[in-house]
Amino acid sequence: xxxxxxxxxxLSLGILIIGCSQxxxxxxxxxxxxxxxxxxxxxxxxLDPSVVTGVSEQRIVSALFEGLVSENPQTLQPEPATAESxxxxxxxxxxxxxxxxxxxxxxxxxVTAQDFVYxxxxxxxxxxxxxxxxxxxxxxxxxxxxxxxxADFKDVGVKAINDHELQITLERPTPYFLPLIAHxxxxxxxxxxxxxxxxxxxxxxxxxxxxxxxxxxxxxxxxWKVNKVIKVVxxxxxWDAGNVKLNEIxxxxxxxxxxxxxxxxxxxxxxxxxxxxSKIDYYKKNASDVIKISPYLGTYYIAFNVQKPPFxxxxxxxxxxxxxxxxxxxxxxxxxGKIPADSFTPPNTAGYTSLTKLVYDVQLARKCLAxxxxxxxxxxxxxxxxxxxxxxxxALQDMIQKNLNxxxxxxxxxxxxxxxxxxxxxxxxxxxxxxGDYNDPLTFLGMWTxxxxxxxxxxxxxxxxxxxxxxxxxxxxxxxxxxxxKAETLLMEQAPIIPLCxxxxxxxLAPQLKGWYPNVLDHHPYKYMSLEKTL
Amino acid sequence: MWSFLLKRFLHAIPVLxxxxxxxxxxxxxxxxxxxxxxxxxxxxxxxxxxxxxGLEKPIYKQYYEYMFSLLKGDMGPSFQYTNRTVAGMxxxxxxxxxxxxxxxxxxxxxxxxxxxxxxATKPNSMRDYMSMSFVMIGICVPPFVLGPILIWFFxxxxxxxxxxxxxxFRDCILPVITLGAIYAANIxxxxxxxxxxxxxxxxIRTARAKGVPEILVIVKHSxxxxxxxxxxxxxxxxxxxxxxxFVVETIFQIPGLGRLFVLAxxxxxxxxxxxxxIFYAVMVIIFNTIADVIQIVLNPKRSFDEx
Numbered sequence: 001x002x003x004x005x006x007x008x009x010x011l012s013l014g015i016l017i018i019g020c021s022q023x024x025x026x027x028x029x030x031x032x033x034x035x036x037x038x039x040x041x042x043x044x045x046x047l048d049p050s051v052v053t054g055v056s057e058q059r060i061v062s063a064l065f066e067g068l069v070s071e072n073p074q075t076l077q078p079e080p081a082t083a084e085s086x087x088x089x090x091x092x093x094x095x096x097x098x099x100x101x102x103x104x105x106x107x108x109x110x111v112t113a114q115d116f117v118y119x120x121x122x123x124x125x126x127x128x129x130x131x132x133x134x135x136x137x138x139x140x141x142x143x144x145x146x147x148x149x150x151a152d153f154k155d156v157g158v159k160a161i162n163d164h165e166l167q168i169t170l171e172r173p174t175p176y177f178l179p180l181i182a183h184x185x186x187x188x189x190x191x192x193x194x195x196x197x198x199x200x201x202x203x204x205x206x207x208x209x210x211x212x213x214x215x216x217x218x219x220x221x222x223x224w225k226v227n228k229v230i231k232v233v234x235x236x237x238x239w240d241a242g243n244v245k246l247n248e249i250x251x252x253x254x255x256x257x258x259x260x261x262x263x264x265x266x267x268x269x270x271x272x273x274x275x276x277x278s279k280i281d282y283y284k285k286n287a288s289d290v291i292k293i294s295p296y297l298g299t300y301y302i303a304f305n306v307q308k309p310p311f312x313x314x315x316x317x318x319x320x321x322x323x324x325x326x327x328x329x330x331x332x333x334x335x336x337g338k339i340p341a342d343s344f345t346p347p348n349t350a351g352y353t354s355l356t357k358l359v360y361d362v363q364l365a366r367k368c369l370a371x372x373x374x375x376x377x378x379x380x381x382x383x384x385x386x387x388x389x390x391x392x393x394x395a396l397q398d399m400i401q402k403n404l405n406x407x408x409x410x411x412x413x414x415x416x417x418x419x420x421x422x423x424x425x426x427x428x429x430x431x432x433x434x435x436g437d438y439n440d441p442l443t444f445l446g447m448w449t450x451x452x453x454x455x456x457x458x459x460x461x462x463x464x465x466x467x468x469x470x471x472x473x474x475x476x477x478x479x480x481x482x483x484x485x486k487a488e489t490l491l492m493e494q495a496p497i498i499p500l501c502x503x504x505x506x507x508x509l510a511p512q513l514k515g516w517y518p519n520v521l522d523h524h525p526y527k528y529m530s531l532e533k534t535l
Numbered sequence: 536m537w538s539f540l541l542k543r544f545l546h547a548i549p550v551l552x553x554x555x556x557x558x559x560x561x562x563x564x565x566x567x568x569x570x571x572x573x574x575x576x577x578x579x580x581x582x583x584x585x586x587x588x589g590l591e592k593p594i595y596k597q598y599y600e601y602m603f604s605l606l607k608g609d610m611g612p613s614f615q616y617t618n619r620t621v622a623g624m625x626x627x628x629x630x631x632x633x634x635x636x637x638x639x640x641x642x643x644x645x646x647x648x649x650x651x652x653x654x655a656t657k658p659n660s661m662r663d664y665m666s667m668s669f670v671m672i673g674i675c676v677p678p679f680v681l682g683p684i685l686i687w688f689f690x691x692x693x694x695x696x697x698x699x700x701x702x703x704f705r706d707c708i709l710p711v712i713t714l715g716a717i718y719a720a721n722i723x724x725x726x727x728x729x730x731x732x733x734x735x736x737x738x739i740r741t742a743r744a745k746g747v748p749e750i751l752v753i754v755k756h757s758x759x760x761x762x763x764x765x766x767x768x769x770x771x772x773x774x775x776x777x778x779x780x781f782v783v784e785t786i787f788q789i790p791g792l793g794r795l796f797v798l799a800x801x802x803x804x805x806x807x808x809x810x811x812x813i814f815y816a817v818m819v820i821i822f823n824t825i826a827d828v829i830q831i832v833l834n835p836k837r838s839f840d841e842x
Contacts, residue, residue, distance in 0.1 A: 026697070043798075046617040053572070129583035131576055147579050203587055204617035226619070226627055227790035228701060252700075256785050259699055262683065263788070266690050266698030416567025416803050423571065453575030 027267045031512045031531040034247035039260045041273040043227050043253040047208040049184040050123040053131050055522075056273070058184055060251055063232050063526050064215035065187040068097050068116070068166070069178055073528045074517040076439055078178040082111055082188065082216060082239075083166070092173040092475060099164040104237040105190050106213075106220045113160035115188035115216075121153045122194070123185055127201040132185040135437065138174040173475045176350065176440035183438060190214050218244045218527050227253055245515075245530035261508065270513045270531065275506040277391075280336045283508065290508050293337040294518030298435035298503030299344055299444070300334070300392065302385070303456045305427055306496045310381055315372035317495040320429075321358065322365035323403035324396065330501035333395045341499035343488055344434075345444040346520070352441040352481050356492040358499065362403045369404055377405035383428040384409040388418050392431045392500065422456050432456065433503065439521060441484045442471070448491055459496030539831075539839040540824065547820045554816045555605065555809065559598055562800075562808050569614040569803045588614060601809065610813075611806040615799070621810035624795060629777075629814075631701060632791035635784075636777035638711045640769060643718035648762065650719070651726025652753060655761070658731055666723065673720030682713040682786040699788035710787040714780055718772055722765050730761035763834055770826025774818040 030037055041056040049061050070081035083097035103111040120139070123130045124146045137143040140157025144150035157169030170177065180186070191200070193214040198205035206212055213221045218241070219232035230251040234244055252269065254260040257276045264272050275283065275291060283291035304311035304320075311317055326340035343354030366376070374380045385408055387393035393410045400406050408429075413421065421427045434454075436443040447454040449468050450461070467487040474480040491497070505522040515529040570576060570584050585591040589600065604611065610621035654666040689709060690698045700706050733739065734757055742752050781793035792811065799807035831837045 043616070045615055048617070051617060053574070126579050127583050127587075129576075129580040129587065131572060131574065131580060133580065134577070147577065203584075204612055204619075206618060208618050225790060226616070226624060227794055228788075252788065254699070254788055258683070259786055259788060262686055262691070263698045263700075266686070266694075268698055268700065414567075415801065416565075416571055418567075419571040419573065420567040423575075453577065 027270065027510060027512065030250075030270070032533050034245065034531055036246050036249045036271075036513070036526070036529065036531060037269045038249060038251050039254050039263065039269050039272040040230075040251040041253065042255045044230065046204070047213065047221065047224075048203075049187040050119065050128060050130050050132070050189070051203060052184070056253065060230055060232065061184045061187070062217070062523070063219040063249060064213065064217045064221055065184065066217045066238075067182055067184075067186045067188070068099075069182050070525060070527075071179070071182045071519075071521070071523055073515070073523075073525050074519060076179065076519050076521055076523065078182060081182075086178075092175075093170045095168045095170070095177065096161070097166045097168070099166065100239050101164060102239045103216060104239065105193075105216050106235050106237055107190075107193075108237050109190070109192075110163070111188055111216050112163040113166035114163070115190055116166050116186075117158050117160050118191045118200075119187060119189040120156070120158050122189060122200050124153070124156065125201040128203060130185070132183075135180065135183055135185040138170050138172070138177060138180070140169045140171050142171070172473055175477055175480065176438055176442065179350075179440070180438045188216060190216075219249060222248070229253075240527065244527055246526060249526060264508050264510075269508075270510040271516070272508040275336070275508055277335055280506070289511065292507050292509055292516075292518060293504050294522075295339070295346065295520055296435070296503040296505040296522055297346060297349065297439060297443075297520040298433055299341055299346060300338075300431070300433045300500045300503065301341070301344065302396065302498045302500065303430050303432050304496055304498075305425055305429070306457050306459045307425065308428060310372070310374070310383070311428060313372050314494055315368045316374070317498070319365045319368035319372065319404060320400065321495050321498045322361045322368060324399055324498060324500070325360045326358065326500055327360070328399075329392060329395050333391050334501055336506050337504050338501040339504075341501050344448075344491060344497065344499045345441045345484075345488060346436075346502045349436070349441050349444070349520075350439045352484060354488045354492075355485050356489055358492065365403055369406075374406075380404075380406045382407065382409065384411045386411045386413060386418060386421055386427040386430040388413060388415055388431075396431070425458065430456070431500075435503065436521075441481070441488075445471075445484055445487055445491070448496070457496035459494065461490070461494060464490050464494075536828070536839050539828075543820075543824045543827075547817075550820065551813060551816055555602065555813055556598075558809055558812045559601065560594075562803070562805055563594060565803065567803055569805060571803075588612075601806075605809075605813070610810040613804055613807050615802045615804040615807065621806045624807070625792065625810055625814055628790055628792045628795050631789060632777045632780065632793065635707065635710060635714065635780060635789060635791055636773055638707055639715035639776055639780075640718065640773055642711050642715035643722055644765075644769065646715070647719040647722025648726050648765065650723035651765075652730055652758070652761075654723070655727045655730035655734060656749075656753065663727075667727070670720040670723045673716045673723075676716070678713050678717070678782045679786065681716055682709070682783060685709045685713060686786070699786070701787070701789045706787075710783050710789060713786070714776065714783045718769075718776065721768065721772075725764045725768055726762060729764045730757055733757045733761040736760075759833055763830065766829050766833060767826050770822040770829070771819060774815070774822040777818060 040059055044057045044060055046052050047061055049065055052061060066081050068081060068083040069078040072079050082099055082103045084100045086095055086097045088095055099111065099113060105111055120136060122128060124133050124136060124142055126146055126148050133146045141150050141155045145153060145156050159167045161167055194200060194207050197207040197212060210221050210224050218235055218238045220235045222233045223231040231248060233248045235241060254263060257274050260272050261276055261279055263269050304317050306312055330338040330340045342358050343356045345354055347353040385393045385396060390410060390412055397408050397410055400408050446468065448459060449465050464487055467483055471480050471483040474483060509516060512532045514532060516524050570581060589597060613619050613621050613624060650666045650670060654663040657663055686698050686709060690696045696709055697706055739752060739756060742756050780791055781797045784791045784793045795807060796811040799811055831839055
């Protein structure tokens, strides 16, 4: 009897498995049909270009909408998109864009200058509470309107001259204006589409759901299954539809990078969102053509709470900076081709490279610490490093203990608790990273002014503020960069933060995928991508 | 039985009320809010977000308003997924979780009961030790280890299945085994213990003495009594398996309730946490009631009058 029972179980399992055995070739089928399978990190919060901020959302929104300019896939230089050309006034304050007559929404209606004005009015309306409204602050009176000091949107520097001409007036000359407006916060929106589902400044209406969303990008939203897949298909009304080679993109929200890597290995993805650190060495050794590691516009750093002793003392901060072996952190801890940092702004950010050089000098570090009143670490209060991942923090703890004879505790916090500790200034030292919003040094250096909300160190320095104010009114490109260099040197001397290494973007790419180019913003316009049918 | 069910229903109301109240105040006590983000928001934007979601009101008022709308069946909009409602997202994820949960439980029951009975029919034999060793492996190997191993072998090496995703029956097999393994192991242990107890009863000896074939002794005379403990185990386990499959859902990319539940807590998505906790509580109450009904039906020593 027992043998029969056992036999039944084994047999039924066997049948189940054998019945299901059939070789699959998802990726080949998809490639033949021009369907691009992309890993996309987290489930998108929404697809409203005025509301969303994350990279997962940006990757989908950039398929559904298009701004006045788009980015060259290799150089990121602005290229004509919905605007076919533009004029810049001599004082570099007024930009006049000529829109394409054949630029259309996905419902076939032409895209007009009023659609841009409407979108800017919407993102800047304080009731919408957009987290990206600050991206438009270079536009005249935009900040005032967003913060409620200017009541009438007519005073904001944007105007539709006619259906196909849009004029934008700036608060001050902004050398990075054209690259900036390729960002999704500058995308147009169709008034009729949005107001069909609610008021202009109402969040979370149903206009971004499949069947409702009208965009002007190269793809249309076809399907959205939460935590499963978002499908977009080629937009036949797109002005450059003839050059769009993909027929469909399926974005898979796979938040666990290990699961994503397995999915890629199992032949279900053409491209991953990232690569798990533990798999980097394997791919570099065994499949170097598949793993793509490229510089990314971001920096890992540690921030001191400079208003809290002992880190209110610049000598202590310098001692820490000198005692950190950045090379070891970049190569042994972070891996993935990370480069040890010599400055906060990554080198060659829009042509700017800082003059600073951060050295690893244990003797000098000990001297600084002794000068600060803690010879050989004696009398140094017990402090802690706040982090969300232990890898860097553990390496720092070890280096500080070994080089400065200071014992440090680690506090590993859940993400929201970590952010809250910054808000309440409840930390001594914290590991952090910063990804630039646009390709200009200002996105890195602007955050350390006294009035910046992102100044996590609460470092207040009048000389630095003055330099940054000077840079904001400087029209000459080279002079502006010279001011930035002075500011960054001051920042590194005062060391409210210690840059550790520059970020890299990582992805696994199937060999079928063509037209993907590495760039510092990790932006990859789908228009240029294609899938080879056979390998 | 109807008065029993009515009594259970009336008990459920204060339980749900207490669960909702405790959850409401606990999540608001957690540091960080739904809108804390890496890039600091201007105060004006935070103010308008708080006003949109009613967070600027005093907490007792928020509580009162939430409970009132809950009574009307409105769980509110999700803070994280701005264009979705909590009820809508739960209803979208629930069928997936239900499907996964019931299949995993079916697998666990089939395997667990067979193994338990198989082991119990010859205690302390090689067969018993082997089955129980297998069961111990099932208990000791957590899903985050078993899942990737199954994926590596069956999906990547043999290419029989997809690595992740949820669409066809084929996609269910690996997650069901991963999720069901630990339950199968527990059921096997409970089943073995229960069967051993029943098989040592006098009436079984009598049946055997009368010459009843062994298969009938087991299937007809022992199973019903031997599996009582399994019944009381599986009902709450089903509630847990439906909402608590976060790890398996993450490994296999399954759009179920478990991920909504856990990610809501990480994102401080207040309304989603409330929604999923209350939904989970309702599931536990329903399945516990079902377990009691089945226990009473199966066990002649119990009756519906006991409450």
